[in-house]
Amino acid sequence: MAGPYSPADLLAFAGAVASGAVRVVDLTQTLAPEFPVIVLPPEFGQASPFRMEEISRYDERGPGWYWNNFTMSEHTGTHFDAPIHWITGRDMPDASVDTIPPANFVAPACVVDVSAQCAEDPDFTLNVDHLLAWEQQHGKIPKRSWVLLRTDWSKLPPRGYANMKDDGAHTPGPSPEAMKWLVEKRDVHGFGTETIGTDHGQATHFNPPHPAHYYIHGAGKYGLQCLCNLDQLPPKGAVIFSAPLKIKQGSGSPLRVLALVATDGAAT
Amino acid sequence: MTEPLVRPKRKDPLKRTRLPLSPPGARSRTALGLVAAAAQGRFMLQVCRACAKTIYPPRDACPGCFAPAPAFCDVPDRGKLLAVTTIRTSTDAYYRERMPWRVGTVQMDCGPSIVAHVHGDLAEGDRVTMSLKLDRSGQAAAFALPVKETPAMADDKQLREMTCDPKFRRALVTDGRTAVGQSCAKALSEAGCTIVFVGVSDPWKPFPGEDSLRKIPNVEIVPLDLTNSESVNDLAADIGGRVDIIVNTSEHVRAGGIMARKGLVVAREEMDIRYFGLMRLAQAFGPALRFRGADGVNSATAIVNFLFVHALANWPEFGAYSATEAACLSASHSLRAELKPGGVKFINIFHGPLETDWFQELPPPKVAPAQLVKSAVDALKRGLEDVFVGDIAQDIRDRFLANPKALEREL
Numbered sequence: 001m002a003g004p005y006s007p008a009d010l011l012a013f014a015g016a017v018a019s020g021a022v023r024v025v026d027l028t029q030t031l032a033p034e035f036p037v038i039v040l041p042p043e044f045g046q047a048s049p050f051r052m053e054e055i056s057r058y059d060e061r062g063p064g065w066y067w068n069n070f071t072m073s074e075h076t077g078t079h080f081d082a083p084i085h086w087i088t089g090r091d092m093p094d095a096s097v098d099t100i101p102p103a104n105f106v107a108p109a110c111v112v113d114v115s116a117q118c119a120e121d122p123d124f125t126l127n128v129d130h131l132l133a134w135e136q137q138h139g140k141i142p143k144r145s146w147v148l149l150r151t152d153w154s155k156l157p158p159r160g161y162a163n164m165k166d167d168g169a170h171t172p173g174p175s176p177e178a179m180k181w182l183v184e185k186r187d188v189h190g191f192g193t194e195t196i197g198t199d200h201g202q203a204t205h206f207n208p209p210h211p212a213h214y215y216i217h218g219a220g221k222y223g224l225q226c227l228c229n230l231d232q233l234p235p236k237g238a239v240i241f242s243a244p245l246k247i248k249q250g251s252g253s254p255l256r257v258l259a260l261v262a263t264d265g266a267a268t
Numbered sequence: 269m270t271e272p273l274v275r276p277k278r279k280d281p282l283k284r285t286r287l288p289l290s291p292p293g294a295r296s297r298t299a300l301g302l303v304a305a306a307a308q309g310r311f312m313l314q315v316c317r318a319c320a321k322t323i324y325p326p327r328d329a330c331p332g333c334f335a336p337a338p339a340f341c342d343v344p345d346r347g348k349l350l351a352v353t354t355i356r357t358s359t360d361a362y363y364r365e366r367m368p369w370r371v372g373t374v375q376m377d378c379g380p381s382i383v384a385h386v387h388g389d390l391a392e393g394d395r396v397t398m399s400l401k402l403d404r405s406g407q408a409a410a411f412a413l414p415v416k417e418t419p420a421m422a423d424d425k426q427l428r429e430m431t432c433d434p435k436f437r438r439a440l441v442t443d444g445r446t447a448v449g450q451s452c453a454k455a456l457s458e459a460g461c462t463i464v465f466v467g468v469s470d471p472w473k474p475f476p477g478e479d480s481l482r483k484i485p486n487v488e489i490v491p492l493d494l495t496n497s498e499s500v501n502d503l504a505a506d507i508g509g510r511v512d513i514i515v516n517t518s519e520h521v522r523a524g525g526i527m528a529r530k531g532l533v534v535a536r537e538e539m540d541i542r543y544f545g546l547m548r549l550a551q552a553f554g555p556a557l558r559f560r561g562a563d564g565v566n567s568a569t570a571i572v573n574f575l576f577v578h579a580l581a582n583w584p585e586f587g588a589y590s591a592t593e594a595a596c597l598s599a600s601h602s603l604r605a606e607l608k609p610g611g612v613k614f615i616n617i618f619h620g621p622l623e624t625d626w627f628q629e630l631p632p633p634k635v636a637p638a639q640l641v642k643s644a645v646d647a648l649k650r651g652l653e654d655v656f657v658g659d660i661a662q663d664i665r666d667r668f669l670a671n672p673k674a675l676e677r678e679l
Binding site for chain 2: 033034036039045046048049051052053054158159161162164165166
């Protein structure tokens with residue numbers, strides 16, 4: 001970070017948020033029981049979907065108050081993946097949600113729009129060429145930036161969203177080469193998607209399998225998935241606030257993902 | 269001739285729903301031996317061990333030789349209808365609103381004479397098949413039936429009081445994703461249900477048989493996930509007053525003992541789908557079922573639950589699953605008591621391994637889903653409460669009744 005930042009600067013920022021000069025975009029899906037969760041082959045352990053049980057609702061169980069118990073996995077709904085989530089990241093320092101330095105929960109984002117390609121092909125695979133083409137237009141992806149893949153997948157109805165066939169899910173995602181390049185050549189902060197996971201629906205068959213998980217977490221970086229409203233972000237210049245719950249040794253966490261967007265829309 | 273039932277008109281919304289009443293329900297402990305037989309659709313009376321006399325009504329000692337505690341045994345169920353009376357008035361509130369009512373005396377081939385409810389197609393002098401039925405108070409009642417099936421026999425007004433016949437009723441099958449659920453939807457539709465609601469969870473996940481399920485006549489797919497209280501309550505809010513039979517086809521079969529499992533994730537899933545699922549279903553749909561127990565031809569009548577027979581005695585190969593099923597069995601007993609004021613039955617269909625994916629590694633004999641479902645529909649038609657389908661279920665039952673401790677060791 002270049003230069004000092006005064007309390008006045010910070011207050012000016014807060015004022016800009018309050019006035020709407022800085023727009024806050026919610027990139028979070030509502031946590032609801034019907035929202036799809038990742039499905040593994042049934043012999044593996046399964047992530048729990050979101051479930052809610054009423055404790056009381058102004059009734060005999062608690063006359064003046066309404067509250068709920070809820071259950072879900074760390075990887076349900078819009079959620080954050082910590083490096084420790086993947087075997088490649090298990091020995092990384094500060095790799096669980098409770099130990100990640102909090103500054104890492106605020107970072108800028110580059111939004112790569114492949115929604116047109118995905119509308120044509122649910123198996124769309126993001127390659128290095130697509131990223132280079134993006135850079136031609138918007139400049140080099142800065143270090144420590146989120147790369148968010150806009151597929152408009154979040155706008156699909158549940159069945160189309162999960163798009164499960166008898167040979168697995170058919171949803172877009174990155175190729176192994178693209179992930180390796182983003183991590184090694186661009187040193188990104190993390191990778192975020194609208195789909196159910198950071199990886200392609202058919203990524204089990206990639207080499208290595210699940211390359212987004214493999215490379216990002218292997219380099220101690222982060223994942224975000226089940227995002228929405230990426231169409232409201234500029235290609236460059238949005239700042240993402242994504243703080244997971246502080247779960248002891250947590251591998252990830254549902255969270256509220258917010259994007260701060262300057263209203264003049266100017267990309268840096 | 270029994271007048272065939274006609275499909276009931278829609279209810280007059282200005283009329284009060286008739287509340288369910290129960291016939292007299294007090295019985296001696298000994299007489300409850302008849303309930304055990306009736307629950308399984310068996311015809312059992314006491315037979316004296318000393319003098320071989322067949323005894324009715326149940327007694328604590330043989331009336332012939334005074335030998336104590338005669339045991340209940342399967343006995344021949346044929347007899348002759350000696351006399352019939354049509355009762356036209358009663359001081360009992362239940363029978364009063366169901367008059368006229370036929371009762372008669374049957375001379376049984378096995379010895380005793382029995383005062384019984386008499387099917388409308390029987391006349392004095394006829395040969396009869398005697399059966400034990402569970403009446404609306406859950407007690408055994410002797411019911412004389414024609415030896416040969418007569419047209420519309422099941423539609424007899426008195427008989428239908430004691431059965432849960434699907435004809436003209438509306439059923440809910442809780443899980444249409446499974447082979448058992450799909451088989452159930454088909455069988456209930458064929459048995460005359462006017463609507464078969466079929467629950468499907470996670471509609472975003474495709475499943476085999478989906479297209480043919482949608483093509484079954486009278487089937488209506490509804491969103492239902494027994495692990496999600498909101499989903500169960502939402503569905504009950506929509507159709508709770510229009511469901512007369514619930515068949516719980518939810519399943520989550522996983523092999524492994526208690527220690528063999530690593531962690532509780534699968535065990536929680538089992539309990540959530542099976543035990544808590546049953547509880548959610550009962551809380552959401554039970555009160556309306558109980559309230560509608562006497563609501564005309566399509567009154568609410570039964571909940572059917574499929575149970576792994578190792579609910580009775582744990583089989584360590586499927587140890588955690590057996591434990592979950594034992595919880596469901598225990599819950600079924602509570603639910604029976606809670607549903608009793610409405611005259612609504614809770615039917616347990618016990619089975620061994622099924623011809624389904626999750627029992628794939630086990631050798632035969634296994635029960636095919638269609639066979640399991642056939643037994644369930646048969647149980648509804650006959651008003652049974654405990655049904656053991658297939659050789660393994662029956663074998664486990666018999667060994668359990670004979671010596672539960674021995675069975676524990678054998679398993």
